[in-house]
Amino acid sequence: MASARTLFWHRRDLRLADNTGLQAAAALGPAVTGVYVLDPAIITPPPQLPPMAPARLWFLLESLVELQERWREAGSRLLVLQGDPLTLLPQLAALLDSSTVVWSRDVEPYARERDRGVAKALQADGRQVLVDWDQLLVAPELLKTGNGDPYRVYGPFLRNWRGQMERLRPSTVAAPKDLQDLTVEQQQAISSTETALGRLCADGQQALQRLQTEHGFAGMDLCPCRPGEAAAADQLAVFADGPLLGYEPDRTFPGTAGTSGLSAALSVGTVSPRQAWCAAQAAKDLVRSDEQRQAIAVWEQELAWREFYQQALFHFPELADGPYREQWRRFPWENNEDWFDFWKDGQTGMPIIDAAMRQLQQSGWMHNRCRMIVASFLVKDLICDWRWGERAFMELEVDGDLAANNGGWQWSASSGMDPKPLRIFNPATQASKFDADGDYIRRWVPELRHVCTKDLLSGEIGALERRGYPEPLVNHKIQQAKFKALYATIKA
Numbered sequence: 001m002a003s004a005r006t007l008f009w010h011r012r013d014l015r016l017a018d019n020t021g022l023q024a025a026a027a028l029g030p031a032v033t034g035v036y037v038l039d040p041a042i043i044t045p046p047p048q049l050p051p052m053a054p055a056r057l058w059f060l061l062e063s064l065v066e067l068q069e070r071w072r073e074a075g076s077r078l079l080v081l082q083g084d085p086l087t088l089l090p091q092l093a094a095l096l097d098s099s100t101v102v103w104s105r106d107v108e109p110y111a112r113e114r115d116r117g118v119a120k121a122l123q124a125d126g127r128q129v130l131v132d133w134d135q136l137l138v139a140p141e142l143l144k145t146g147n148g149d150p151y152r153v154y155g156p157f158l159r160n161w162r163g164q165m166e167r168l169r170p171s172t173v174a175a176p177k178d179l180q181d182l183t184v185e186q187q188q189a190i191s192s193t194e195t196a197l198g199r200l201c202a203d204g205q206q207a208l209q210r211l212q213t214e215h216g217f218a219g220m221d222l223c224p225c226r227p228g229e230a231a232a233a234d235q236l237a238v239f240a241d242g243p244l245l246g247y248e249p250d251r252t253f254p255g256t257a258g259t260s261g262l263s264a265a266l267s268v269g270t271v272s273p274r275q276a277w278c279a280a281q282a283a284k285d286l287v288r289s290d291e292q293r294q295a296i297a298v299w300e301q302e303l304a305w306r307e308f309y310q311q312a313l314f315h316f317p318e319l320a321d322g323p324y325r326e327q328w329r330r331f332p333w334e335n336n337e338d339w340f341d342f343w344k345d346g347q348t349g350m351p352i353i354d355a356a357m358r359q360l361q362q363s364g365w366m367h368n369r370c371r372m373i374v375a376s377f378l379v380k381d382l383i384c385d386w387r388w389g390e391r392a393f394m395e396l397e398v399d400g401d402l403a404a405n406n407g408g409w410q411w412s413a414s415s416g417m418d419p420k421p422l423r424i425f426n427p428a429t430q431a432s433k434f435d436a437d438g439d440y441i442r443r444w445v446p447e448l449r450h451v452c453t454k455d456l457l458s459g460e461i462g463a464l465e466r467r468g469y470p471e472p473l474v475n476h477k478i479q480q481a482k483f484k485a486l487y488a489t490i491k492a
Contacts, residue, residue: 003029003180005096009089009103010036010078011111012135013269014063015229016070016175020134021104026176028100033182034071034078035092036064037085038207041110050391054217055364055398059264061212062227070229076179079190081204085114088200090121095197096186101127104134107314108402137273137303138164140311150315151308152417158304170274222363224257225264225398232271235261240279245286247295251302254356254367255440260299263365263399266306276303309407312417319406322387323415327490334383339473343378344392346445349472350459352431353377355444362444364398369434375412376425381479383486386413422487424480431457445469 008025014036016022025032043052052060064080071078081088093101101122106112119129133139143160144150151157182190189197226235239260243250250258265271280296280303287293313319323329342348346357356370366374371393378389390409394400410416414423435441438456442449447469448456455461459472 003031004099005031005033005182007089007093007096007098007101008032008034009085009101010034010067011103011106011269012267013104013272014060014067015232015270015272016067016074017229017233018172018272018275019104019175020173021102021130021132022176023173024130024132025100025102026179029180030075030178031180032176033076033096033098034067035089036067036078036080037088038080038082038204038211039085039114040083041114043211050394053364053394053396053398053400054215055219055223055396056264056267056400057211057215058217058220058364059223059225059227059398060268061208061215063229063268063270064208065212066228066230070175071179074176074179076181079201079204080208081200082207083203086117086121089118090125090127092197092200093122093127094125095189095200096182099127100130102130105131106135107140107310109313109317109320112317135269135273136307136310137161137170137277138168138307140314143311150311152312153419154305154308154417157308157311158301161304161307162300165277170277172272172274172278217364219363223365223398224259224261224363225365226261227264227270229270232262232265233275235265236271236275236279240283241286244280244283244299245292245295248291248298251298252369253434253440254359254370255435255437255443259367263401263404267399267401267404273303273306305407306404309403312407313403319410319416320402323413324410324417325415328413328415330490331385332486332489333385335385335388336382339382340378340384340388340392342470342473343374343382343384347470348377348382349470350377350427351441351445351448351456351461352427352435352459355441358444360393360396364396366397367440369430371408372412373425373427373430375409376423377427379413380424380483381427381474381476383479383483386410386415421491422484424483426476426480428458428476431459 006025006028008022013019013021045051068078081092089101106115122129138161142164143157145156189195190201192198193202243258247258250256262271262276266273266276280299283296287296316324344357346354346361348354353374356366356374360366375389378384379386386409390405393405407416411418414421431441435457438453441456447467451461451465461469
């Protein structure tokens with residue numbers, strides 16, 4: 001007797017290895033089929049939401065193509081559909097006579113509402129739904145203050161999170177093998193567009209192929225993030241074997257290859273946070289100094305920051321729509337549209353700012369130190385609403401993630417869960433500290449390669465030396481004072 005067929009719905013877990021949701025599906029029996037839905041609400045969202053960045057779309061699509069191959073190697077297949085999951089998943093489950101549909105939970109408001117609707121529709125048809133956490137190392141329900149409230153400050157969150165990690169001691173699970181593919185009759189139905197099942201699957205596969213040719217991202221060779229599960233595993237292994245032990249301080253220098261390059265992989269789930277954590281624990285066997293031990297601890301803290309922002313969005317979904325601190329809704333932003341466009345295009349006249357924004361424009365990725373510098377500059381020098389920057393990043397980032405992006409921008413704007421009310425970066429000081437030789441600036445602003453390093457870092461470049469490079473939009477000292485005065489109006 002054939003096993004009842006289980007559907008596993010991939011979303012932000014585009015891998016077979018260390019996929020706890022897929023493991024749960026395979027535990028029900030070997031007859032498991034994967035499905036991914038090209039949801040228009042995510043792929044081509046409405047105008048009020050930022051469009052998916054071409055870089056992110058490229059990364060997603062290439063990862064899906066590889067994932068299909070990995071499913072074939074495991075003995076089954078990944079079906080790609082196009083449309084509304086609320087309609088398509090119950091339809092697919094009925095056509096394949098699937099008794100159970102499994103997926104992993106998400107923190108984003110849209111995903112949670114969508115998932116509730118899909119679960120209700122499937123259950124109304126008499127099908128079982130299994131869901132659990134996979135994209136977090138510690139479930140949000142396990143991390144509460146002594147009063148039973150969610151954390152609003154990173155420090156206490158980190159201490160509890162570390163305690164939970166010591167208790168849970170997470171480990172990874174292998175990819176499933178020897179799965180059972182669709183029956184001969186179902187395979188025949190899929191291969192024919194004369195059947196409802198065939199039309200459904202053909203439309204999705206054609207959409208995948210069409211999007212691959214239309215994504216419009218030309219920076220694949222410049223992007224440090226590589227799509228697919230195999231590439232993510234390789235990147236993690238290379239990082240854990242060397243750069244991880246120098247992560248602190250190398251992670252702070254944008255001209256140094258001191259980061260993992262795994263931000264996009266973690267965002268779409270071609271690598272799991274457990275795999276990252278376990279790689280860090282294994283690397284401790286290589287430690288030869290206190291400095292190396294501290295470097296690994298800092299990497300673990302970065303994983304905790306990721307979880308903090310994910311869990312903040314889960315507990316406070318209103319963060320997606322505005323500031324955490326209510327007084328920031330009253331801030332009198334100047335919102336100079338021309339200045340914003342110059343910032344976005346890397347034409348502010350401040351070399352470190354322009355280098356970072358051009359890196360993002362061309363490669364789809366920006367070093368985290370630079371993300372903080374350009375965010376501070378937009379908000380506290382140009383006095384533009386941080387939500388403009390948040391949207392701009394989502395329009396460009398290969399690793400665009402609502403929770404991390406929103407959390408980072410609110411941290412920079414001082415509008416989020418941050419006990420420090422004002423944090424203002426001086427771009428010249430930041431450049432001098434983290435790009436002391438000017439190598440990063442020279443790479444991304446090549447028209448300034450001839451400028452002496454001192455002037456390059458300060459942005460105080462003579463007219464003849466500029467050779468068409470723009471004058472600075474603003475004076476940092478003046479704008480800093482202006483921003484503080486505006487902040488005083490909402491401080492009460």
